[in-house]
Amino acid sequence: MDEHKHESHRGVALFVGLLALLTLVTLGAPRFEFPKVAPKVVRTAQPIAPTVDLWLSTADRKLKLERQPDIEMKPRDASPVDVVIDVQKKFQTMTGFGAAMTDSSAWLLQNKLSGLQRSALLHELYGPPPNLNLTMMRLTIGASDFSLKPYTLDDVPFGQEDPDLAHFNVTPNLRNVIPTVREVLAINPALLIVASSWTAPAWMKTSQNVIGGELLEQYEETYASYLVKYLDAYRNYGIPIYALTMQNEPSFVPITYPGMEMSASTRARVIGQYLGPKLARRKQKTRILEWDHNWSQPEQPLSVLSDPDAAKYIDGVAWHCYEGSQYAQGRVHRAYPDKDAYITECSGGDWASAAKGELIWFSRNLLVTGIRQWARGVIYWNLALDENHGPHFGGCALCKGVILVDSKTGEVSFNDEYYALAHFSKFVLPGAVRVESTATEKEHLDNVAFQNVSDGSLVLVMVNSNTEARRVSVAESQSRFEYTMPARSVATFVWNPSQAGAWMGRAY
Numbered sequence: 098m099d100e101h102k103h104e105s106h107r108g109v110a111l112f113v114g115l116l117a118l119l120t121l122v123t124l125g126a127p128r129f130e131f132p133k134v135a136p137k138v139v140r141t142a143q144p145i146a147p148t149v150d151l152w153l154s155t156a157d158r159k160l161k162l163e164r165q166p167d168i169e170m171k172p173r174d175a176s177p178v179d180v181v182i183d184v185q186k187k188f189q190t191m192t193g194f195g196a197a198m199t200d201s202s203a204w205l206l207q208n209k210l211s212g213l214q215r216s217a218l219l220h221e222l223y224g225p226p227p228n229l230n231l232t233m234m235r236l237t238i239g240a241s242d243f244s245l246k247p248y249t250l251d252d253v254p255f256g257q258e259d260p261d262l263a264h265f266n267v268t269p270n271l272r273n274v275i276p277t278v279r280e281v282l283a284i285n286p287a288l289l290i291v292a293s294s295w296t297a298p299a300w301m302k303t304s305q306n307v308i309g310g311e312l313l314e315q316y317e318e319t320y321a322s323y324l325v326k327y328l329d330a331y332r333n334y335g336i337p338i339y340a341l342t343m344q345n346e347p348s349f350v351p352i353t354y355p356g357m358e359m360s361a362s363t364r365a366r367v368i369g370q371y372l373g374p375k376l377a378r379r380k381q382k383t384r385i386l387e388w389d390h391n392w393s394q395p396e397q398p399l400s401v402l403s404d405p406d407a408a409k410y411i412d413g414v415a416w417h418c419y420e421g422s423q424y425a426q427g428r429v430h431r432a433y434p435d436k437d438a439y440i441t442e443c444s445g446g447d448w449a450s451a452a453k454g455e456l457i458w459f460s461r462n463l464l465v466t467g468i469r470q471w472a473r474g475v476i477y478w479n480l481a482l483d484e485n486h487g488p489h490f491g492g493c494a495l496c497k498g499v500i501l502v503d504s505k506t507g508e509v510s511f512n513d514e515y516y517a518l519a520h521f522s523k524f525v526l527p528g529a530v531r532v533e534s535t536a537t538e539k540e541h542l543d544n545v546a547f548q549n550v551s552d553g554s555l556v557l558v559m560v561n562s563n564t565e566a567r568r569v570s571v572a573e574s575q576s577r578f579e580y581t582m583p584a585r586s587v588a589t590f591v592w593n594p595s596q597a598g599a600w601m602g603r604a605y
Contacts, residue, residue, distance in 0.1 A: 152520065194476070194525075197479055202498065207277060227523065243496075298323070321372040343372065345390075386437075416439070443463050461562055477514055556589065
């Protein structure tokens with residue numbers, strides 16, 4: 098009852114107060130001014146100028162893929178620009194970037210890191226951005242110079258043969274390589290793997306040794322079957338092979354590690370008569386890449402591609418960086434524009450020419466120029482090596498990996514090659530298309546541009562190899578921006594042209 102009385106008194110008081118207010122208004126007493134409400138005005142939102150994201154590395158290692166302040170984009174005017182990007186002119190579609198999981202690399206990862214350390218590192222290397230986002234890998238079929246010992250996948254006692262490949266097995270890969278690759282595939286199931294053979298088994302060769310010699314003609318079909326057995330064995334372990342090269346560096350005969358000379362006529366014959374037909378009959382497509390050797394001998398892949406029986410089975414040409422010019426890729430592409438190009442091996446090292454670091458060389462020569470000369474993918478040599486440039490069996494004594502794993506402590510450090518790759522792999526996604534951009538290598542400001550298909554974003558990578566800073570201007574459609582690149586630096590610029598275009602349209 099008390100509550101009801103209280104509510105009744107509140108009602109009476111409110112009525113009396115309103116009555117007094119109305120009386121004051123009616124009698125002309127001083128009025129209470131309610132706040133005036135301004136009339137609602139509908140305003141057009143002012144456009145916010147789009148910006149360009151920027152990541153920078155310098156050869157002196159003071160900056161390592163560091164995010165820099167955004168660059169304001171402006172409407173394009175009549176003033177000249179250094180780089181004009183034309184997204185209407187499209188070139189090759191990118192498959193990605195990677196490194197070789199050699200026996201040495203896999204051994205280090207499996208034996209010098211704990212399971213947790215290895216998992217974290219592999220996620221950093223193969224996970225999606227902002228991780229390194231490596232999407233390609235190279236494997237060796239049998240041993241290379243970066244193995245702990247020489248072997249093939251069908252070794253029999255000296256003097257014996259195995260034409261039916263009854264002794265074929267991948268046992269040497271079961272402890273390190275196969276488990277590591279499976280871990281990577283769990284992180285990135287879309288990983289593209291290129292597999293390369295260093296040699297046929299000794300009993301197939303003129304030398305009767307895994308080192309030196311050539312393939313005996315009587316075993317050419319057997320060798321093709323050997324490679325197909327490798328594909329099947331790895332697929333049984335859940336590892337699909339995207340592409341196959343028949344012989345690593347076929348015009349070089351090493352004397353300290355497995356290798357085999359294989360002439361252009363032999364390669365054409367084996368592909369045209371044996372390997373090509375065998376792969377064509379399979380449900381799972383595995384591409385054949387010809388050559389797998391240096392830029393210095395473009396006449397070699399040109400010779401094989403001129404053979405119509407072989408050419409119909411060849412999807413592209415694989416290149417190495419150690420001799421010659423990247424423009425060999427363009428020469429072969431112009432002759433056979435339906436054949437893809439890939440860079441499948443290039444290594445840095447602690448040699449005299451690398452005393453000041455290798456960021457600029459790898460960014461400019463391997464990546465920018467290699468891609469401008471039609472490479473769809475770029476694969477570095479060893480993913481990981483230790484402080485002694487190994488472990489390895491013969492071959493390169495000063496090579497470096499993308500990363501260094503300390504064999505005593507397990508500590509991981511990142512070499513210049515890591516950052517060179519990162520300027521591309523973190524931003525240029527698989528399926529991205531290279532688009533037209535003004536060539537500026539004469540000014541030592543090499544560049545290459547891409548458009549990602551997922552969101553339409555544009556990516557421009559530029560390398561300033563000059564010893565002084567350089568001001569550069571970039572234009573795309575109706576927008577432009579400028580930036581002063583530090584001396585000996587690499588920059589990745591990323592922006593969305595649709596946002597810029599919409600803003601430019603409103604700005605005018």
